[in-house]
Amino acid sequence: MKYLDIAMNAAQSLGADYADIRIQxxxxxxxxxxxxxxxxxxxxxxxxxxxxxxKDGAWGFAHSNIFDPDQVQATxxxxxxIALLSAKVKKGAGLILAPERSYIAHYKTPVKCDxxxxxxxxxxxxxxxxxxxxxxxxxxxxxxxxxxxxxxxKLFASTLGTRLDITTQFINPMISATAVLEGDSQSRTFDxxxxxxxxxxxxxxxxxEKAKQIAEEAIIKVKAETLGEEKRRSLILxxxxxxxxxxxxxxxATELDRVLGWEAxxxxxxxxxxxxxxxxxxxxxxxxxxxDNTLCEGLATAGFDDDGVPNQKWYIIKDGxxxxxxxxxxxxxxxxxxxxxxxxxxxxxxxQPINRIPNLYLLPGKQELTPGQLIADTEDGVYIxxxxxxxxxxxxxxxxxxxxxxxxxxxxxxxxxLKKVLYKSCNPEFWNSCDAICxxxxxxxxxxxxxxxxxxxxxxxxxxxxxxxRFRNIRVGGSQ
Amino acid sequence: MKTKFEKIAQYIKKHVKAxxxxxxxxxxxxxxxxxxxxxxxxxxxxxxxxxxxVVAFENKTGNCSINQTDEQALAHLIxxxxxxxxxxxPDPEYVTSAQAQKYPELKNTSExxxxxxxxxxxxxxxxxxxxGESKDxxxxxxxxxxxxxxxxxxxxxxxxYYELSEFGHxxxxxxxxxxxxxxxxxxxxxxxxxxxxxxxxxxxxxxxSDPQPFTAEKIPVIIRPAALMEFYWxxxxxxxxxxxxxxxxxxxxxxGKKFMGEKFSLLSTFSIPDMIAVPYSWDNVVSEExxxxxxxxxxxxxxxxxxxxxxxxxxxxxxxxxIPGGKTxxxxxxxxxxxxxxxxxxxxxxxxxxxxxxxxGMTRDGVLYFEDGKVKHAVNNLRFNEIPHDTTKRILALGExxxxxxxxxxxxxxxxxxxxxDSTSF
Numbered sequence: 001m002k003y004l005d006i007a008m009n010a011a012q013s014l015g016a017d018y019a020d021i022r023i024q025x026x027x028x029x030x031x032x033x034x035x036x037x038x039x040x041x042x043x044x045x046x047x048x049x050x051x052x053x054x055k056d057g058a059w060g061f062a063h064s065n066i067f068d069p070d071q072v073q074a075t076x077x078x079x080x081x082i083a084l085l086s087a088k089v090k091k092g093a094g095l096i097l098a099p100e101r102s103y104i105a106h107y108k109t110p111v112k113c114d115x116x117x118x119x120x121x122x123x124x125x126x127x128x129x130x131x132x133x134x135x136x137x138x139x140x141x142x143x144x145x146x147x148x149x150x151x152x153x154k155l156f157a158s159t160l161g162t163r164l165d166i167t168t169q170f171i172n173p174m175i176s177a178t179a180v181l182e183g184d185s186q187s188r189t190f191d192x193x194x195x196x197x198x199x200x201x202x203x204x205x206x207x208x209e210k211a212k213q214i215a216e217e218a219i220i221k222v223k224a225e226t227l228g229e230e231k232r233r234s235l236i237l238x239x240x241x242x243x244x245x246x247x248x249x250x251x252x253a254t255e256l257d258r259v260l261g262w263e264a265x266x267x268x269x270x271x272x273x274x275x276x277x278x279x280x281x282x283x284x285x286x287x288x289x290x291x292d293n294t295l296c297e298g299l300a301t302a303g304f305d306d307d308g309v310p311n312q313k314w315y316i317i318k319d320g321x322x323x324x325x326x327x328x329x330x331x332x333x334x335x336x337x338x339x340x341x342x343x344x345x346x347x348x349x350x351x352q353p354i355n356r357i358p359n360l361y362l363l364p365g366k367q368e369l370t371p372g373q374l375i376a377d378t379e380d381g382v383y384i385x386x387x388x389x390x391x392x393x394x395x396x397x398x399x400x401x402x403x404x405x406x407x408x409x410x411x412x413x414x415x416x417x418l419k420k421v422l423y424k425s426c427n428p429e430f431w432n433s434c435d436a437i438c439x440x441x442x443x444x445x446x447x448x449x450x451x452x453x454x455x456x457x458x459x460x461x462x463x464x465x466x467x468x469x470r471f472r473n474i475r476v477g478g479s480q
Numbered sequence: 481m482k483t484k485f486e487k488i489a490q491y492i493k494k495h496v497k498a499x500x501x502x503x504x505x506x507x508x509x510x511x512x513x514x515x516x517x518x519x520x521x522x523x524x525x526x527x528x529x530x531x532x533x534v535v536a537f538e539n540k541t542g543n544c545s546i547n548q549t550d551e552q553a554l555a556h557l558i559x560x561x562x563x564x565x566x567x568x569x570p571d572p573e574y575v576t577s578a579q580a581q582k583y584p585e586l587k588n589t590s591e592x593x594x595x596x597x598x599x600x601x602x603x604x605x606x607x608x609x610x611x612g613e614s615k616d617x618x619x620x621x622x623x624x625x626x627x628x629x630x631x632x633x634x635x636x637x638x639x640x641y642y643e644l645s646e647f648g649h650x651x652x653x654x655x656x657x658x659x660x661x662x663x664x665x666x667x668x669x670x671x672x673x674x675x676x677x678x679x680x681x682x683x684x685x686x687x688x689s690d691p692q693p694f695t696a697e698k699i700p701v702i703i704r705p706a707a708l709m710e711f712y713w714x715x716x717x718x719x720x721x722x723x724x725x726x727x728x729x730x731x732x733x734x735x736g737k738k739f740m741g742e743k744f745s746l747l748s749t750f751s752i753p754d755m756i757a758v759p760y761s762w763d764n765v766v767s768e769e770x771x772x773x774x775x776x777x778x779x780x781x782x783x784x785x786x787x788x789x790x791x792x793x794x795x796x797x798x799x800x801x802x803i804p805g806g807k808t809x810x811x812x813x814x815x816x817x818x819x820x821x822x823x824x825x826x827x828x829x830x831x832x833x834x835x836x837x838x839x840x841g842m843t844r845d846g847v848l849y850f851e852d853g854k855v856k857h858a859v860n861n862l863r864f865n866e867i868p869h870d871t872t873k874r875i876l877a878l879g880e881x882x883x884x885x886x887x888x889x890x891x892x893x894x895x896x897x898x899x900x901x902d903s904t905s906f
Contacts, residue, residue, distance in 0.1 A: 037573035041564055042543035046530075058519075063526035065547045078525060085602045086513075086520040089609065094519070120567045128569065141726055180727040185835040262516040264620035265652040265661065268827075271905075352522050391828040393842045393861060398904035400840050400863060402832060420833055422840075424863070424902050455514055455622045456524070479832045479865060 004157035010076035018054040020158035024349035029149040048349040053079040057094015058086035063350040098332040098340045102161035107303025111198035115149045133211040134177040142178040162308040177215040179222040188218035193447030224417040230477025234381030243446025243464035244387045253396035256325040257355035268394025280322040283431030289317040291358040298359035299461040306353035309342035347458040361465035365437035371468045376412040383407040398426045420479040438467035485631035498535035502577045509627040516620035535561045539574035577634035578764035588644035592670035621651035660684040661845040665886045694859035696900035700820035705884040710826045715868035721783035730837035744872035746773040756887040761797035805891025806878030813894040815853040822848040863902035
């Protein structure tokens with residue numbers, strides 16, 4: 001596209017030390033079915049470009065939705081003017097960008113059946129059937145089906161000579177049933193958090209069966225007892241729950257911009273500071289976390305990041321020890337790394353890219369272990385499925401999590417369903433208390449499509465994953 | 481921009497074939513200077529527009545939005561929305577678009593904000609950083625300016641337009657174990673006083689030296705306005721008339737009842753000039769002076785148009801939040817209880833139990849312990865599990881309400897028996 005060259009020529013002629021342009025068209029289809037009422041059936045298309053200029057160790061970023069040669073040049077000039085202003089307020093010589101070579105490449109999320117091409121009627125019919133199924137249960141007062149389909153088409157060029165053509169997309173079906181009984185209301189949700197794949201996933205899921213399950217479990221849950229007083233117990237966490245726990249307590253804690261304090265005013269900083277690299281016991285010996293932006297169906301898998309750095313796979317925690325961070329070209333050199341790990345991503349064309357969590361997952365256990373064996377080996381504990389309440393401090397140390405569905409474990413058996421269970425823990429206690437992880441047959445991915453971070457706030461996406469995992473001696477109890 | 485919006489509306493009106501439509505156009509011009517660790521790390525400028533069209537054939541709806549304004553794009557917008565509606569299933573809860581209504585003329589912009597230039601914003605950042613450097617501390621934050629214009633038009637004759645301006649400056653100062661933040665947000669840059677904001681930051685910073693470990697317990701707490709805003713925001717979010725009528729929130733069957741504490745009121749108001757008050761909501765519900773809670777009684781709740789029609793209620797939407805305060809100073813509050821904590825801000829508040837209305841969250845940016853009427857020392861951050869509407873029954877005293885966001889004004893509160901349940905390491 002001619003605008004790529006116009007922008008890069010303009011930035012170079014203005015004297016940019018480095019510049020890039022990201023032309024991005026984002027298309028979102030949303031269908032929101034509340035009971036049997038279609039509250040929203042929408043298609044949202046946002047297209048424009050953001051030009052980023054690096055000058056004298058500082059950034060300027062300007063964006064526009066007007067596709068016109070003069071406007072592109074004016075936007076490049078604006079980005080340069082802003083970079084010059086930024087350069088008046090820098091530390092020392094300012095930022096240094098990690099070295100990177102140029103690439104000419106394209107990437108497209110592999111999709112067998114593009115959900116944007118599925119007729120609306122087919123989508124709505126599936127959704128209505130699901131909600132009808134849930135509403136048929138006495139006691140279910142509210143049924144929700146929220147379907148989100150998103151595509152980003154990007155053209156990227158930089159003054160390094162890189163030219164990228166990238167299309168990524170994902171689909172996220174979320175269904176929820178709320179039961180109301182005797183003054184209480186409890187919800188049960190099916191939400192895998194989205195995958196970078198097509199409509200074929202929806203067909204595989206058999207959502208009508210899932211609807212039966214969650215409606216029945218919502219009714220079980222509203223009738224369930226609470227756990228009572230908090231005490232130290234074993235916890236077995238399902239992948240659909242653990243995804244969010246690792247997101248909050250490992251993913252954000254190992255974003256290098258947080259480690260550097262760049263998020264101090266809003267999203268917070270990290271306890272996992274650089275002097276801990278290679279020696280800090282973040283978890284037990286069986287805890288291995290991998291950053292992997294090459295993961296098949298991963299929400300952060302895109303071929304390249306928004307710095308034009310290729311996707312990579314690396315250990316973030318190896319054998320329990322903090323190994324490395326997720327980094328970008330402008331954060332990597334701050335702690336003496338030789339290259340970026342390719343974690344720079346922006347949400348929309350008008351967002352300046354920021355350091356994001358990669359696809360990040362817990363490797364499965366090396367010994368054969370099934371969830372049934374894990375439960376059978378647990379005397380007194382709670383098994384948690386799905387995500388619920390979650391809150392963590394701004395240094396990523398202390399946290400409290402709920403869940404979506406709970407079973408008390410007594411003497412190696414699922415004893416009774418529970419509701420309103422919370423657990424409290426902190427880093428590094430929590431991951432060091434991990435004593436068993438089921439094997440790779442039980443590993444499942446879990447997506448996050450609404451990761452809020454940055455000022456102005458951006459919504460990022462990435463995939464996590466785990467097999468059912470046990471933690472010992474955690475404070476578990478009921479809410480008030 | 482209004483003329484441009486009207487031209488778009490005329491095109492939509494002329495070309496829409498659907499039985500009904502609702503058009504909403506919003507444009508935003510922003511400049512955002514972000515700084516961290518004593519340097520600018522991000523610096524963003526640009527304009528955006530969003531044109532959102534909902535159409536309906538009988539009760540079958542389709543919704544599309546775009547950010548391009550040429551006729552080809554508008555034709556595509558109409559076609560896409562209408563195609564969606566034609567093939568869609570009927571919506572049993574569909575309500576026709578709003579009719580022509582008078583809405584209040586409100587001044588939500590300031591010349592000072594409109595005229596603010598990037599160099600001035602960078603100068604604010606420089607001065608903020610210089611203050612941090614004078615203490616060998618690191619300062620992070622954001623200085624931002626937004627000009628927003630909104631235009632609405634419906635098939636049934638509603639037409640509305642408003643604009644607003646916003647200026648914001650926040651800064652977090654960190655040195656060793658001390659970390660604290662101040663923020664300012666208003667429609668009017670002219671009322672921003674950087675020297676006072678820096679002075680407030682320095683005062684907070686000085687108060688936080690010598691932190692001591694503190695174990696979580698139920699204890700009286702002085703909640704400062706920025707913290708209060710975050711805490712009660714979730715309660716306002718749960719106050720949905722439909723959800724409450726359906727038994728999903730703690731407010732079920734509480735209209736007209738003294739569900740909260742006598743000392744607590746919450747309203748949306750035009751009467752406070754420094755607060756933004758938009759004249760109508762996103763779904764064209766005209767703003768009216770509304771007490772949501774008056775002296776502890778639940779007067780009404782935000783009510784969407786469909787539920788209002790079904791239940792013969794008045795639709796209502798909060799357009800700002802004002803919690804009236806009192807005259808008690810922090811010094812006086814500290815003398816009212818034997819011991820307690822002072823909280824600057826809360827962080828990462830999330831619902832624990834929607835039906836009960838229970839929340840969890842952390843303190844942030846400074847917690848002080850007081851005893852015998854005086855601040856003794858800072859303490860570590862703490863986790864709470866609390867029910868906001870319950871805390872209104874435990875209000876012992878209220879301070880003066882201050883602007884803590886461009887559309888929120890809240891006081892400092894002294895609340896008895898606040899339920900802290902855990903502590904963190906800093």
